[in-house]
Amino acid sequence: MAEGMSRRSSMPLTTATPEAQSWEQLSQHIGEEPDRINGPTSSQAVLRLFGHSESDVRVTLYRDHHAWCPYCQKVWLWLEFQRIPYRIRKVTMRCYGSKEPWFLQLVPSGMLPALELDGQLITESDVILLRLEQAFGPLGLSLNDPRALELRQLERLLFRAWCLWLCSPGLRPRQQQQARDQFQRTARRMEQALEQTPGPWLDDQGPGGVDLVFVPYVERMNASLAYYKGYRLRREHPAIDRWFEALEQLETYRGTQSDMHTHAHDLPPQMGGCWPDVSEIQQSLAEAIDRGDGLGQEETRWIGDDAQRSSSVALTRVLRHRHQLLALNPLGTDGFDQPLRAALTHLITGHPCRPTAGSAAGLRYLRDRISVPRDMPLPAARLLRQCLEATAALDGPASPRPVPSRDRYDQDPQAFLRHA
Numbered sequence: 157m158a159e160g161m162s163r164r165s166s167m168p169l170t171t172a173t174p175e176a177q178s179w180e181q182l183s184q185h186i187g188e189e190p191d192r193i194n195g196p197t198s199s200q201a202v203l204r205l206f207g208h209s210e211s212d213v214r215v216t217l218y219r220d221h222h223a224w225c226p227y228c229q230k231v232w233l234w235l236e237f238q239r240i241p242y243r244i245r246k247v248t249m250r251c252y253g254s255k256e257p258w259f260l261q262l263v264p265s266g267m268l269p270a271l272e273l274d275g276q277l278i279t280e281s282d283v284i285l286l287r288l289e290q291a292f293g294p295l296g297l298s299l300n301d302p303r304a305l306e307l308r309q310l311e312r313l314l315f316r317a318w319c320l321w322l323c324s325p326g327l328r329p330r331q332q333q334q335a336r337d338q339f340q341r342t343a344r345r346m347e348q349a350l351e352q353t354p355g356p357w358l359d360d361q362g363p364g365g366v367d368l369v370f371v372p373y374v375e376r377m378n379a380s381l382a383y384y385k386g387y388r389l390r391r392e393h394p395a396i397d398r399w400f401e402a403l404e405q406l407e408t409y410r411g412t413q414s415d416m417h418t419h420a421h422d423l424p425p426q427m428g429g430c431w432p433d434v435s436e437i438q439q440s441l442a443e444a445i446d447r448g449d450g451l452g453q454e455e456t457r458w459i460g461d462d463a464q465r466s467s468s469v470a471l472t473r474v475l476r477h478r479h480q481l482l483a484l485n486p487l488g489t490d491g492f493d494q495p496l497r498a499a500l501t502h503l504i505t506g507h508p509c510r511p512t513a514g515s516a517a518g519l520r521y522l523r524d525r526i527s528v529p530r531d532m533p534l535p536a537a538r539l540l541r542q543c544l545e546a547t548a549a550l551d552g553p554a555s556p557r558p559v560p561s562r563d564r565y566d567q568d569p570q571a572f573l574r575h576a
Contacts, residue, residue, distance in 0.1 A: 176497035176509050179478070185504050186475055187468035197236050197411025199223045199529040202246075206239040214291070215242035218259065218270040220249045221569045222530045224422045226372030227281035228269040229412055233368045234285055236408045238295055251425040252564040282308075285365065296364020304366045307358055310345055311370050317342040318377050322384060322423075325431045332433050336385070340392065346370070347395035356395075356402035363403065371403065379419035383445050384430050386438030415528040415537060416445045422527070424561040448523060448541025463539060467503045470540040473532045474500060480571045486557060487518035495519050499547040503540060510550050519548035520556035525567065 192201040203210070217235065219228035235242050247259045247268060255266045263270050263279060270277060271284045273291060278284050285299055297304050321335035353360040358367050374389075374396065381387040390397035403409045420442070424430045432438055474481065478496070485492040495515035502509050511519065523544040528537045548554075560566060 174501060174505065174507055174509055176494055176511075177501045177504070179475075179497065182471060182497065182500050182504065183475060185468060186472040187465070189472070197408050199411070202244045203242075204235070204244070205241045208241045210241075213241045213243055214274050215240055215288075216245060216272040217242055218245050218247055218263070218268065218272075220268055221246045221573075222249065222252065222422070222527055222567065223412065223414065224249060224251075224418075224426070224527075224530075225268050226376060229372040230281050230368055231269050231271065231284050231288075233371060233409070233412055234288060234295060234365060236411070237363065237368065238288075238292060240288070240292055248569065249426075251422075252566075253568040253570065285369075289365070294365055295368070296359040296361040297366055299365050299369070304359075307349060307366050308369055310342075310349065311373070314339075314342045314346060314370075314377075315373050318373070318381070319427070322380055322430050323427050325429060327431070327433075336387070336433075339381075343389070343393050343396065346374075347393050350395040350399055356398045358399075363406070363409075367399075367403075371409070374400075375414065376419050376423060379414070379416040379445075380423055380430055382416060382441045383420035384432045384438065384442070386433065386435050386441055388441075410533065412529060413534055415534045417448065417524075417526075417541070418528045420445055421524070421559045421561075422564065425563045429561065446524065447545050448538055466533075466536040466539045469532055469536040471500055471503060473536070474540070477572055481522065484571065485518050486521055487515060491515070492518050495547065495551075496522070499540075499544045502547055503543040508546060508550060511547050513551060514554075516548040516551040516554040517556045519544050519551070520554070523548070524556055524559050527567065 190196060190198060192198045193203050193205050194207055203213075205213070215235065217228075217231060219225060219232060223229065223232075245259075248255055249268065250266065259270075260266055262277065265279075267279050269281055269284065270279050271288075272278070273287060278287050282299075289295075289299060299305075299308065317335075317339040321332075321339050324331075324335065327335060349358055350356065353362070355362060357363050358370065359365070378389045378400070381389055390400060404413070420430075432442070474496075479489075482489040482492050482496065485496075487495070491512075492515070495511035495518060498509040498511040499519060501507075523541050526532075526537050526541055528534050531537060532540070
């Protein structure tokens with residue numbers, strides 16, 4: 157998959173370009189939608205049974221539409237690894253839209269995640285996990301075990317060190333270095349904990365519940381520190397890299413996994429801002445992430461679907477929502493129709509296809525708003541971003557409307573929900 161995508165993204169742009177395929181022609185390449193009820197973990201699922209009957213469902217998980225909420229991901233992963241039948245109801249996060257009135261009647265604070273277990277409502281992710289343990293048994297080491305309690309405390313220390321470095325504006329160079337050093341020391345403590353077990357996990361029976369507590373924010377640390385600080389978490393901390401690599405072999409984790417681009421731009425409005433330590437390496441990594449390039453082990457080394465499968469997945473998801481994507485693009489439906497078909501032609505054929513003049517900014521606007529895993533899995537999204545960028549490059553260097561950082565109302569899901 158990685159080699160196939162590399163060949164596409166590095167293809168010379170001077171080769172003859174075919175005409176953009178029609179929507180009817182493109183539709184011949186779509187694949188079958190996976191079984192969202194009993195198949196692999198999917199962000200599009202609203203019911204998960206794992207082979208059980210729907211009458212066996214005792215749990216309803218309330219999580220955000222875009223799969224941006226780290227606390228939701230923690231509970232989502234636990235249910236998936238334990239294969240507990242459950243329903244999903246999706247709620248808008250305030251950073252990208254208005255909270256649904258029906259959810260505010262249920263949870264006046266609007267807090268996510270929330271979970272109903274046997275008709276009883278529970279909020280706060282740690283409380284939810286403990287109640288799930290009581291109902292269905294622990295996933296590996298109990299979260300109340302003394303070792304698990306120590307590790308959970310370490311996760312909070314790592315979170316605070318990350319926030320101090322990432323979210324403190326106006327740090328002077330010496331303060332930046334101190335924040336970096338504090339984060340590194342705490343990350344090394346996580347490495348030491350990993351090295352105490354015979355495998356790659358924090359739980360020697362792992363991956364266990366205590367590993368899942370770390371997953372959401374360490375995934376976000378890996379992305380945000382590369383983008384804003386030029387810090388390569390997985391290169392600096394080999395034991396954490398081995399832990400990530402083991403996670404990435406698991407289909408269940410990959411179904412919830414986001415990518416660097418999504419996290420780099422969904423975190424600022426959630427955290428009150430993310431502040432760069434400007435340097436040559438930081439700018440280089442940020443530009444690569446925005447172009448849609450993978451960063452090797454900093455993002456993923458696992459070998460998943462091949463390029464043909466990934467392109468089919470990406471195409472299927474785009475065609476499902478093409479009318480909304482065309483209408484919401486700054487170029488408008490008529491102006492963006494041919495450029496989008498040109499990019500999708502490149503996606504399917506592997507050959508560059510020239511867009512209409514003046515379309516580069518519109519293509520890059522869509523490139524910057526693909527969200528993983530909300531829209532599609534990471535390999536498909538990376539390939540689609542690369543094809544959008546390669547098509548835009550045939551037109552010119554025009555920059556898109558910037559991704560907002562105070563809010564993400566550009567990602568309001570309402571138009572897509574009405575279509576669904």
